[in-house]
Amino acid sequence: MVWQSLDIRRRSATTTPMPQAREAVEVAKLIDISQCIGCKACQVACMEWNDLRQEVGYCVGVYDNPPDLTAKAWTVMRFTEMENDGRLEWLIRKDGCMHCQDPGCLKACPAPGAIVQYANGIVEFHQEHCIGCGYCLTGCPFNIPRLSDQDHKAYKCTLCSDRVAVGQVPACIKTCPTGALHFGSKEDMKEHAEQRIADLQSRGFANAGLYDPPGVGGTHVMYVLQHADHPEWYAGLPQDPAISPLVEVWKGWTKPLAIGVMAAGVLASLIHYVMKGPNEISKETEKEVENETRPE
Amino acid sequence: MRRDPNDLDRYTASERVTHWIVGIGFILAGLSGLVLFHPAFWPFTMLFGSSTWTRILHPWFGVVMAVAFLLMVLQFWKLNTMGKVDWQWLGRIGEMVSGDDQNMPEQGKYNGGQKLLFWLLVLGTVLLLVSGIALWRAWFHFPVEQVRWAAVVHAATAAVMIGLIMLHVYASIWVRSTIRAMWYGTVTRAWARQHHRAWYRQMTGIDK
Numbered sequence: 001m002v003w004q005s006l007d008i009r010r011r012s013a014t015t016t017p018m019p020q021a022r023e024a025v026e027v028a029k030l031i032d033i034s035q036c037i038g039c040k041a042c043q044v045a046c047m048e049w050n051d052l053r054q055e056v057g058y059c060v061g062v063y064d065n066p067p068d069l070t071a072k073a074w075t076v077m078r079f080t081e082m083e084n085d086g087r088l089e090w091l092i093r094k095d096g097c098m099h100c101q102d103p104g105c106l107k108a109c110p111a112p113g114a115i116v117q118y119a120n121g122i123v124e125f126h127q128e129h130c131i132g133c134g135y136c137l138t139g140c141p142f143n144i145p146r147l148s149d150q151d152h153k154a155y156k157c158t159l160c161s162d163r164v165a166v167g168q169v170p171a172c173i174k175t176c177p178t179g180a181l182h183f184g185s186k187e188d189m190k191e192h193a194e195q196r197i198a199d200l201q202s203r204g205f206a207n208a209g210l211y212d213p214p215g216v217g218g219t220h221v222m223y224v225l226q227h228a229d230h231p232e233w234y235a236g237l238p239q240d241p242a243i244s245p246l247v248e249v250w251k252g253w254t255k256p257l258a259i260g261v262m263a264a265g266v267l268a269s270l271i272h273y274v275m276k277g278p279n280e281i282s283k284e285t286e287k288e289v290e291n292e293t294r295p296e
Numbered sequence: 297m298r299r300d301p302n303d304l305d306r307y308t309a310s311e312r313v314t315h316w317i318v319g320i321g322f323i324l325a326g327l328s329g330l331v332l333f334h335p336a337f338w339p340f341t342m343l344f345g346s347s348t349w350t351r352i353l354h355p356w357f358g359v360v361m362a363v364a365f366l367l368m369v370l371q372f373w374k375l376n377t378m379g380k381v382d383w384q385w386l387g388r389i390g391e392m393v394s395g396d397d398q399n400m401p402e403q404g405k406y407n408g409g410q411k412l413l414f415w416l417l418v419l420g421t422v423l424l425l426v427s428g429i430a431l432w433r434a435w436f437h438f439p440v441e442q443v444r445w446a447a448v449v450h451a452a453t454a455a456v457m458i459g460l461i462m463l464h465v466y467a468s469i470w471v472r473s474t475i476r477a478m479w480y481g482t483v484t485r486a487w488a489r490q491h492h493r494a495w496y497r498q499m500t501g502i503d504k
Contacts, residue, residue: 132348
């Protein structure tokens with residue numbers, strides 16, 4: 001692994017803080033949907049760099065291919081055709097891990113170190129620690145991780161953390177032929193997005209905007225949307241994603257509380273035994289029963 | 297083997313075996329489940345071969361427990377129907393806990409506390425089984441919102457069940473000469489007369 005433990009800011013199923021000494025620049029991928037032509041070069045680059053070969057499938061009647069994310073397909077173009085004010089629009093969204101600042105997968109994961117978040121914001125699965133329970137699928141607000149049928153480990157986009165660690169941009173960014181994909185510090189990406197949004201607004205997309213949902217603390221993969229008021233138009237991108245309150249209850253303070261109550265129960269039993277002594281049969285009862293059953 | 301001809305038969309061999317299968321299933325499902333419950337219990341993974349083995353085995357322990365418990369329910373549910381006297385007994389449970397149980401309402405084979413526990417365990421097992429199936433991703437695929445509900449229900453029910461079973465075990469330790477009923481099936485007459493007077497009369501025909 002290229003990363004040092006110094007770079008790990010959060011670690012799944014770990015209740016004490018990770019090293020905070022080193023400060024890092026937060027990175028982000030910016031996906032400018034208005035410039036995407038749906039060529040899927042990013043899908044190919046992802047497969048190539050990560051050395052993954054999704055089994056060749058079948059056409060399911062739409063351009064999406066493969067039709068969904070899999071353990072071996074970490075990014076997928078999702079095509080949506082829609083009519084807007086009498087004009088045909090082809091909305092093409094590159095789907096994959098959003099690298100949430102507050103990752104639901106990491107919160108839900110019960111295996112120490114199976115999911116980490118680096119100081120630069122990248123969320124990564126470490127499959128050697130993964131136990132295959134699928135809790136990350138339950139925690140994710142974006143429906144991203146996939147359990148492999150082959151090895152029962154969970155997989156998703158790594159934001160090419162290995163490339164980023166040595167100063168390279170992710171493979172998908174490197175290969176994008178239209179400049180729809182950008183990578184850099186989150187600051188710079190927001191600045192770039194502003195220019196793109198201003199341009200789109202001047203060209204009739206009054207609701208153009210940045211998708212950096214605050215419900216998950218912002219994301220390290222952001223979209224420039226022509227219709228930021230309707231993210232759901234883009235193959236169901238959630239309007240206001242957040243970690244489900246059910247996951248918060250499931251993984252929140254309730255568990256330490258439950259452990260405390262269980263421990264208190266054991267302690268209370270012990271104290272009860274010490275204070276009251278065992279509940280034994282009284283000598284009188286024993287004598288009476290003896291007389292009843294053995295009168296001779 | 298009959299130790300004392302005066303002892304009373306409380307459990308048949310098949311009842312005892314079923315109970316121990318449920319008990320062992322509960323302990324194994326509990327220890328492996330606690331691993332998934334909170335990282336404080338991570339060392340328990342070593343009992344099951346590895347963390348991944350813990351995840352693989354946990355649902356099977358649960359299935360064994362649930363199936364054996366179903367057999368137990370078929371054997372025992374009739375004896376656990378709650379009556380008026382059981383609620384009276386529960387109303388005065390404070391006396392029992394304080395160690396002064398001489399004046400408790402007369403009880404049949406089971407007292408109100410045991411009966412209530414029985415039905416709570418039935419409810420808990422059903423909740424654990426249904427929610428556990430939704431969480432068992434190796435075999436089942438449910439919509440994520442249902443899985444989230446299942447996760448909350450499963451964890452909460454399991455915590456309550458562990459509490460109930462700790463109570464069950466402590467009661468059997470605290471009330472002396474009880475555990476032998478689960479080991480070899482018999483109890484002494486004195487034990488029966490003190491704790492389950494109505495059952496004692498029914499078993500012996502002695503009207504006292």
